[in-house]
Amino acid sequence: MSSIQVRDLTAELPGGFRLGPLSLDVAVGARVAVLGPSGCGKTTLLRCLAGLETPRGGTIRIGDRAVFDGRERVRPSERKIGFVFQDAALWPHMTAVEHLRFVDPASSRDAAIEMLRRVGLEAHADRRPATLSGGEAQRLALVRALAGAPEVLLLDEPLSSLDVPLRDELALLIHRLCEERSMTLMVVTHDRQEALTMGDELVVMRAGRIVEAGLPARVLREPATAFGAKFVGGASALPVERGSNGSVSTPFGVFEAPSRHEGGLELVVLPGDIVVADDGGATGRVVRVVPAVDRAIATVEIDGRTVQVACAESTLPGDRLTLGLCGAPRLLPAEEIE
Amino acid sequence: MHQLPRTVAIAFYALFVALPLGVLLWETVDGPEGFGFSAWSSILADPVDRAQLGYSLALAVSSTAVAVLLGFGFAWLTFRTDLPCAGLLGPLGIAPLAVPPILVAMGFADLVDAAGFVPCALLLGISYSPFVAVLTARGLRSVDGRTYESAWLARGRFAAERMLARLVAAEVAAGALLAFIFTISEHGVPEFLTVKGKNWHTYAEGVFANWQRRATGVTHEDIAAPIVAAVPLVAVIVVALFVALRLRAHSNLRGDPRPLPLRRLGRWRFVAFAWPLLYLAAGLGVPVVVMGLWAAGSTDLTEPMSLEVVRQSFRAAFEEAGDNMAFTVAVAVTTAFGLVAVSAPLARIAARRTQLVDYLCVVPLAVPAILLAIGFVRCFNSVSAVRVYDVTGDFYDSPALVVVAYVARFLPFGVLTLSNVVRRVPTEVEEAAELCGRGPVARALRIHGPLMLPAMWSVGCLAFVLALRELDVAVVLPAGNPAVVRKLSNIVHFGGEDMGGALALLLLASAILVPVVSVLITGKKLRSLS
Numbered sequence: 001m002s003s004i005q006v007r008d009l010t011a012e013l014p015g016g017f018r019l020g021p022l023s024l025d026v027a028v029g030a031r032v033a034v035l036g037p038s039g040c041g042k043t044t045l046l047r048c049l050a051g052l053e054t055p056r057g058g059t060i061r062i063g064d065r066a067v068f069d070g071r072e073r074v075r076p077s078e079r080k081i082g083f084v085f086q087d088a089a090l091w092p093h094m095t096a097v098e099h100l101r102f103v104d105p106a107s108s109r110d111a112a113i114e115m116l117r118r119v120g121l122e123a124h125a126d127r128r129p130a131t132l133s134g135g136e137a138q139r140l141a142l143v144r145a146l147a148g149a150p151e152v153l154l155l156d157e158p159l160s161s162l163d164v165p166l167r168d169e170l171a172l173l174i175h176r177l178c179e180e181r182s183m184t185l186m187v188v189t190h191d192r193q194e195a196l197t198m199g200d201e202l203v204v205m206r207a208g209r210i211v212e213a214g215l216p217a218r219v220l221r222e223p224a225t226a227f228g229a230k231f232v233g234g235a236s237a238l239p240v241e242r243g244s245n246g247s248v249s250t251p252f253g254v255f256e257a258p259s260r261h262e263g264g265l266e267l268v269v270l271p272g273d274i275v276v277a278d279d280g281g282a283t284g285r286v287v288r289v290v291p292a293v294d295r296a297i298a299t300v301e302i303d304g305r306t307v308q309v310a311c312a313e314s315t316l317p318g319d320r321l322t323l324g325l326c327g328a329p330r331l332l333p334a335e336e337i338e
Numbered sequence: 339m340h341q342l343p344r345t346v347a348i349a350f351y352a353l354f355v356a357l358p359l360g361v362l363l364w365e366t367v368d369g370p371e372g373f374g375f376s377a378w379s380s381i382l383a384d385p386v387d388r389a390q391l392g393y394s395l396a397l398a399v400s401s402t403a404v405a406v407l408l409g410f411g412f413a414w415l416t417f418r419t420d421l422p423c424a425g426l427l428g429p430l431g432i433a434p435l436a437v438p439p440i441l442v443a444m445g446f447a448d449l450v451d452a453a454g455f456v457p458c459a460l461l462l463g464i465s466y467s468p469f470v471a472v473l474t475a476r477g478l479r480s481v482d483g484r485t486y487e488s489a490w491l492a493r494g495r496f497a498a499e500r501m502l503a504r505l506v507a508a509e510v511a512a513g514a515l516l517a518f519i520f521t522i523s524e525h526g527v528p529e530f531l532t533v534k535g536k537n538w539h540t541y542a543e544g545v546f547a548n549w550q551r552r553a554t555g556v557t558h559e560d561i562a563a564p565i566v567a568a569v570p571l572v573a574v575i576v577v578a579l580f581v582a583l584r585l586r587a588h589s590n591l592r593g594d595p596r597p598l599p600l601r602r603l604g605r606w607r608f609v610a611f612a613w614p615l616l617y618l619a620a621g622l623g624v625p626v627v628v629m630g631l632w633a634a635g636s637t638d639l640t641e642p643m644s645l646e647v648v649r650q651s652f653r654a655a656f657e658e659a660g661d662n663m664a665f666t667v668a669v670a671v672t673t674a675f676g677l678v679a680v681s682a683p684l685a686r687i688a689a690r691r692t693q694l695v696d697y698l699c700v701v702p703l704a705v706p707a708i709l710l711a712i713g714f715v716r717c718f719n720s721v722s723a724v725r726v727y728d729v730t731g732d733f734y735d736s737p738a739l740v741v742v743a744y745v746a747r748f749l750p751f752g753v754l755t756l757s758n759v760v761r762r763v764p765t766e767v768e769e770a771a772e773l774c775g776r777g778p779v780a781r782a783l784r785i786h787g788p789l790m791l792p793a794m795w796s797v798g799c800l801a802f803v804l805a806l807r808e809l810d811v812a813v814v815l816p817a818g819n820p821a822v823v824r825k826l827s828n829i830v831h832f833g834g835e836d837m838g839g840a841l842a843l844l845l846l847a848s849a850i851l852v853p854v855v856s857v858l859i860t861g862k863k864l865r866s867l868s
Binding site for chain 1: 770
């Protein structure tokens with residue numbers, strides 16, 4: 001079992017993309033999901049950890065060993081890491097059994113088939129990747145990553161190409177295997193559902209930096225940034241105006257500005273933060289209505305931005321709704337466009 | 339240890355590409371009066387050089403036009419339309435490549451007067467049209483039919499065809515440029531047609547004429563001038579190759595496409611059938627039939643043609659040229675393996691590290707074969723080289739020199755083909771192998787090698803066929819003189835068409851049968867790997 005410790009990591013890729021500086025601690029046996037939009041540096045982070053990219057600076061420790069410290073770089077194959085690539089990256093000319101026996105030449109065919117059985121692929125032992133479905137290919141990639149008995153398992157968008165039932169099935173399988181082997185798990189994804197399914201801890205990245213980190217429930221309920229709230233919680237953000245006396249004016253009324261932040265603010269509205277109310281403070285026009293199990297979800301336009309609110313099934317696009325805020329307003333630092 | 343293939347490949351390039359060409363270049367500035375640029379200052383001053391270069395360029399442009407017309411038409415009809423037997427005809431597009439251009443010329447010259455400029459351009463166009471046909475077909479196969487259909491739905495048939503033309507333009511251009519490069523440096527066919535009465539000469543003929551006269555008192559300038567005069571030629575070819583490589587790099591022919599919808603030819607279906615037949619007849623049928631007639635005794639005016647003459651011709655071919663045949667096939671097979679061994683490491687460097695290697699490796703194609711071979715003579719028949727042979731044994735007069743010269747000449751085909759294949763293999767596939775802890779040798783043998791095996795096989799087959807038909811290098815290098823194609827070209831001067839016809843048919847049979855049989859044996863297995 002190994003922990004991961006990253007300090008002041010920076011990397012630069014061809015094309016000018018810069019990662020970091022960022023620091024991160026992953027405890028032994030933890031399951032961390034790194035969430036962020038495409039191009040934010042998630043995969044680069046993972047590749048730096050695996051040794052497939054050479055960072056410009058910083059340190060990376062896996063377990064009690066510094067695998068990169070600016071001077072020395074431990075080879076990828078010596079880091080005791082299992083890596084599942086986004087598109088599986090299977091070897092097209094090898095059968096499933098040959099995949100496992102290439103990774104562990106000492107293993108017998110029976111042992112390889114036993115490993116395949118763990119992921120339900122024993123019937124496909126002699127099949128090549130081209131004949132496997134997306135889910136089967138991803139399971140083979142997973143068991144190949146495990147065949148080298150890694151202490152850390154890194155997964156790059158492992159579920160992105162799968163449909164929903166297969167996603168749940170594979171997520172459960174990964175959790176089970178990690179628990180059995182007490183492995184530290186880090187998964188990167190741009191899909192918040194995948195992140196919440198896979199990780200016990202959540203790290204949110206944006207433009208090469210970490211903007212949020214913590215337990216998923218905390219990040220969902222108490223986001224530290226408007227970006228985190230929107231990306232993880234599916235929140236909407238409404239513009240606010242700062243008053244001269246330390247107050248801010250929002251579509252829902254005037255509130256006291258948080259004293260800790262001097263820059264621009266946004267009113268972040270999580271699903272459930274607003275309700276349709278006759279005496280609400282904001283009025284908006286319904287632009288879309290999506291039916292749900294026992295109600296409908298309306299997308300309402302307020303001041304040029306949209307929020308979502310539960311509404312009556314009879315609501316129609318074009319209707320005007322009055323909305324009220326439940327609880328205290330979330331006034332968070334506005335996104336800075338870089 | 340795992341660096342060995344790469345080191346060998348780089349050493350090969352340095353010794354057998356950079357050194358001969360470097361020595362030639364050095365000779366243009368190193369005259370009897372010491373270092374100077376007298377040869378360069380008189381570049382193209384000689385009206386004969388200028389005329390020859392002009393003929394070469396005009397001939398190359400004309401024959402390329404013929405090659406495009408024939409090759410593109412063949413590929414378009416067999417891959418894009420509902421032509422009868424298209425499935426059978428399509429793969430045959432590569433077959434004329436097995437026929438040495440000299441045999442095409444000999445075949446046609448037997449039937450018609452081929453001494454003029456137009457017949458010469460036609461002959462070379464026919465000989466090199468397979469490059470256009472094969473690459474155009476590859477382009478058409480690689481276009482996703484849905485791309486075409488979406489343009490068709492959005493803007494109509496004409497717009498869809500225009501988009502298709504843009505998508506395959508890179509492949510067609512690459513084929514045309516290959517045809518151009520080979521024609522402009524072709525020496526064998528123009529020289530053969532001189533024997534038949536041609537009274538104008540190409541640049542490659544001029545270089546060879548100067549080279550042949552070197553023993554009879556030519557000056558330094560006589561030797562240096564054609565080398566310097568090659569500079570504009572090489573410049574044209576390098577630019578053409580650069581453009582071809584850029585076009586190929588920008589072409590978006592990737593993935594696993596859906597086939598293009600076929601165009602219905604309607605009542606023209608059977609009329610259009612004549613075009614592929616013309617292509618195959620010109621490139622393959624005429625030479626084979628004429629050689630067959632020669633073998634049957636058509637040139638002997640005293641005896642009628644008969645099967646007995648055929649039998650005698652083949653017996654004579656085996657008795658008189660059996661060793662030549664064995665030499666030629668052995669050299670071609672060794673060239674095939676050698677080319678793959680040298681190209682694979684260079685292709686990996688080109689694909690994974692720097693594309694500069696792609697450009698460096700096309701240099702042997704940019705130089706006329708005759709000049710490359712002269713570079714070999716200057717390097718490996720020098721006084722200092724002979725001293726080395728005292729220790730190592732004679733290299734200059736051994737078939738090994740012919741093999742390395744062929745490998746050097748065909749290096750662009752190996753490196754460009756394999757580097758394209760390496761580029762198509764996702765880096766993650768190789769990284770997954772690196773992460774699992776297996777050593778570089780295991781990875782090379784179990785991952786990189788098998789992924790490239792089908793392409794290596796194709797490169798080997800192509801090298802085998804090209805080595806069988808290579809005349810220019812075989813003419814200049816004394817060690818290459820036993821080559822069958824050289825013996826065939828001598829028939830023009832010394833007679834013996836009946837035996838020559840049989841020998842040509844044996845050569846063609848080797849060129850076609852060896853790759854075809856090997857593909858039949860291993861093809862399915864290789865396809866399953868790719």
